[in-house]
Amino acid sequence: xxxxxxxxxxxxxxxxxxxYSQYLIKWTCETAAKRKSRWLAVYIQTERxxxxxENELLKRNLDLVNQLGGELIISMDDDVxxxxxxxxxxxxxxxxxxxxxxxxxxALFRKKDIIKTLIKLSGETDIFVISEQSxxxxxxxxxxxxxxxxxxxxxxxxxxxxxxxxxLVVLNLFLFNYINYLxxxxxxxxxxxxxxxxxxxxxxxxxxxxxxxLWNFLFLQPRFTVYIDHLEDLFMFLMYFLSAFIxxxxxxxxxxxxxxxxxxxxxxxxxxxxxxxxxxSGTKDEIIQKSTGLLxxxxxxxxxxxxxxxxxxxxxxxxxxxxxxxxxxxWKEAFNVFENRQTLFQTQGSGYCYIPLLTGSIPLxxxxxxxxxxxxxxxxxxxxxxxxxSQMTAAIERNEYNITQQKIKLAEESEKLYQILLNSVSHELxxxxxxxxxxxxxxxDDELGKNVDVRKIFADDIIEAADRLNxxxxxxxxxxxxxxxxxxxxxxxxxxxELVSAAVKKMGKILKKHKFTSSLDNDLPAVKFDFRLMEQxxxxxxxxxxxxxxxxxxxxxxxxxxNDDVVISIDDxxxxxxxxDKEKIFDKFYRSRRERAGGLGLGLSICREIAEIHKGTIxxxxxxxxxxxxxxxxxxxxDEIKENYSE
Amino acid sequence: xxEGGMILVIDxxxxxxxxxxxxxxxxxxxxxxADTGEQGISLVTSVNPDVIILDLxxxxxxxxxxxxxxxxxSKIPVIVLTVKDSEKDKVSLLDNxxxxxxxxxxxxxxxxxxxxxxxxxxxxxxxxxVFKSGKVSIDFDKRIVMVSNKKVKFTPKExxxxxxxxxxxxxxxxxxxxxxELWGPYFQEESQYLRIYVMQIRRKIEDDPAxxxxxxxxxxxxxxxxxxxxxx
Numbered sequence: 055x056x057x058x059x060x061x062x063x064x065x066x067x068x069x070x071x072x073x074y075s076q077y078l079i080k081w082t083c084e085t086a087a088k089r090k091s092r093w094l095a096v097y098i099q100t101e102r103x104x105x106x107x108e109n110e111l112l113k114r115n116l117d118l119v120n121q122l123g124g125e126l127i128i129s130m131d132d133d134v135x136x137x138x139x140x141x142x143x144x145x146x147x148x149x150x151x152x153x154x155x156x157x158x159x160x161a162l163f164r165k166k167d168i169i170k171t172l173i174k175l176s177g178e179t180d181i182f183v184i185s186e187q188s189x190x191x192x193x194x195x196x197x198x199x200x201x202x203x204x205x206x207x208x209x210x211x212x213x214x215x216x217x218x219x220x221x222l223v224v225l226n227l228f229l230f231n232y233i234n235y236l237x238x239x240x241x242x243x244x245x246x247x248x249x250x251x252x253x254x255x256x257x258x259x260x261x262x263x264x265x266x267x268l269w270n271f272l273f274l275q276p277r278f279t280v281y282i283d284h285l286e287d288l289f290m291f292l293m294y295f296l297s298a299f300i301x302x303x304x305x306x307x308x309x310x311x312x313x314x315x316x317x318x319x320x321x322x323x324x325x326x327x328x329x330x331x332x333x334x335s336g337t338k339d340e341i342i343q344k345s346t347g348l349l350x351x352x353x354x355x356x357x358x359x360x361x362x363x364x365x366x367x368x369x370x371x372x373x374x375x376x377x378x379x380x381x382x383x384x385w386k387e388a389f390n391v392f393e394n395r396q397t398l399f400q401t402q403g404s405g406y407c408y409i410p411l412l413t414g415s416i417p418l419x420x421x422x423x424x425x426x427x428x429x430x431x432x433x434x435x436x437x438x439x440x441x442x443x444s445q446m447t448a449a450i451e452r453n454e455y456n457i458t459q460q461k462i463k464l465a466e467e468s469e470k471l472y473q474i475l476l477n478s479v480s481h482e483l484x485x486x487x488x489x490x491x492x493x494x495x496x497x498x499d500d501e502l503g504k505n506v507d508v509r510k511i512f513a514d515d516i517i518e519a520a521d522r523l524n525x526x527x528x529x530x531x532x533x534x535x536x537x538x539x540x541x542x543x544x545x546x547x548x549x550x551x552e553l554v555s556a557a558v559k560k561m562g563k564i565l566k567k568h569k570f571t572s573s574l575d576n577d578l579p580a581v582k583f584d585f586r587l588m589e590q591x592x593x594x595x596x597x598x599x600x601x602x603x604x605x606x607x608x609x610x611x612x613x614x615x616x617n618d619d620v621v622i623s624i625d626d627x628x629x630x631x632x633x634x635d636k637e638k639i640f641d642k643f644y645r646s647r648r649e650r651a652g653g654l655g656l657g658l659s660i661c662r663e664i665a666e667i668h669k670g671t672i673x674x675x676x677x678x679x680x681x682x683x684x685x686x687x688x689x690x691x692x693d694e695i696k697e698n699y700s701e
Numbered sequence: 702x703x704e705g706g707m708i709l710v711i712d713x714x715x716x717x718x719x720x721x722x723x724x725x726x727x728x729x730x731x732x733x734x735a736d737t738g739e740q741g742i743s744l745v746t747s748v749n750p751d752v753i754i755l756d757l758x759x760x761x762x763x764x765x766x767x768x769x770x771x772x773x774x775s776k777i778p779v780i781v782l783t784v785k786d787s788e789k790d791k792v793s794l795l796d797n798x799x800x801x802x803x804x805x806x807x808x809x810x811x812x813x814x815x816x817x818x819x820x821x822x823x824x825x826x827x828x829x830x831v832f833k834s835g836k837v838s839i840d841f842d843k844r845i846v847m848v849s850n851k852k853v854k855f856t857p858k859e860x861x862x863x864x865x866x867x868x869x870x871x872x873x874x875x876x877x878x879x880x881x882e883l884w885g886p887y888f889q890e891e892s893q894y895l896r897i898y899v900m901q902i903r904r905k906i907e908d909d910p911a912x913x914x915x916x917x918x919x920x921x922x923x924x925x926x927x928x929x930x931x932x933x
Contacts, residue, residue, distance in 0.1 A: 480784070485714055488784075489720075491805075492806045493720060499809040502724060
């Protein structure tokens, strides 16, 4: 036995709407557990509709599968053995368990012998045929129930066709005065076809057989006997019988098949609609709202959803969009479902079904649907409901996963930005400090300090480095102040030429390495601005022009009045700014990748802030001299400038 | 004086280059400057300097990358200019072939001392039989160590550590370099061994082992053997 066990093992138990399936399920569960193997249960749904009792039995079987922790697969196939094998192949099953009725004998010719066919189809798969003997005691009551149920349902159909047949016979007896027995036969045959469009197979065959007999008895010579005189009439009768039988059989089958397909298509469509809705939903709330909306529509039943809270326990409050709230007892039931992770269909009592939103770890919540008035809730509908709920769960989970991913990415990016910032701040501050320290060291060196020229060089370096340090500190503090939004504008009336000369003076000798020129309109009006801030703006722009262009190229500063604005522009003849950088140069901490001169990437962002709090603008353009051109516009409408700036 | 010694300075900050040029030229060295790593590499081949002073914060080539590339074909001593708080960078640079480092800001004397050591190690090609520096003399043949004319008894491992440091007098040695040299490549992480030996050696040779004057600790990097001759 053991050597037959394949390693890709898995047990598949085939169950039906029969009480014996309970034993099969338990047997499979135990056997699979012993072999530390997984197990699944399959129910193949055929075109035959189940009676209410059968449905109940089937639900009980399926519940048992759920309780024992097996995976449940419901598949539609009119050919049961083929359906079982299809499911087995899909789930790489090595062992199939099937029940054997008491007193089973392999049929020689019967097609419907499931066990025989299954063995024939099985190939490498092992088939376990479990005898039902061991539960014989339970057999009778269920069997009787089953029988009475089956008959009770069909009896209406038989009565109906009997009445129709009676009416038809009366009609034909009347018509027989005008037409011959052959035409009567055709009328009967047409009636069989019509009946088969509306009735199940049983009543149709009953109708076909009875109509044949009545035709013979009432219309064939000799009339009112079962005898048939003429050989041709006998053939006719046999042909009639055969045709009626085949037509009845085929039509009902076709019709059932069609209904079967339609149902399947409806399920598929519902699944498709659900996945479409889920794909289109962005947020968790949207996913839940839309999918619960669809569930209500599909099953026309009210539902309530409880999600798990921050403590990973089931919330006591229903989610928005729920139709009702559960009573305390029912909530406890939902909580049990949450804990046990198993679907519960409560057929008696409250009539709720509870479906956990299962994930890899803790369930996301429990959905409860009110099925109180849905006595005919079939197994397929149950299956569809759980499938739809698991689709919804997957979408919520995916959504949450995406959100976490985004958060992680954001954190990583801000960490990276922080690192870059830290590096550039420390580099920017240290470089001038190093220069100051080393140059000062050179000054006090016995040998080097004696040389007057060398001392001058070192002193100049120290001054320049101190200026640089000053600018960095100004920009850092400026940036902090702007960020805090509590900068106090010190607005006064100034001549713009004062501002220009102050800024140029502040630049000191580093401006002398370039050919710097400036031109100012003669009739510039006075402008109200914060002198210190505007000076910072101008020195930042000039400093950039110096740092990013080669020595001995020209820098031109122009101030002019333009309608209601005063316009300050600084042109250089350097390499300009690439299209890629153009968009970002005013962003805080942005530094061009080509940049060699260092810097914090704060200068231009502060320039923009300063321009904006003066209700002005700053833009970059390509200079008509080939390099970069920064243009600052300050409005002359003084009243609009607020005394206190705050975001 | 080291007449004619050629030093290549690679730094993108003009002020630092200027300071180095003035200081080194006053010390009698010839100085060639480069402001990028690529220019530095090409100057190495064209002027064949005796010592290279390399700034770590070059805009084009990472300092480590520069050293790795250089070491594929050249043994020219490299002194790296670094900033504080970059012990990890220093160690990986030294382990990858840089000879020494200077932390900015540095003094003229520190600079000159490093350059002197670099020149001496470059010139001293073959193994010496006797090492003599300040208070310390070592006879490698007889395995005798004298400190202030007194014989010091070392265990074999202590002797190995001590002589390795002495042979590289003035130069920093990373813990990894020492461990790899004396214990082999598989003990590189076992820095506590080394710490114990250095402690024992210090007890035997230092006047005040708590304030060592000969075997100095470079925090986070390694050890440097200093003699009077190398002192600042």
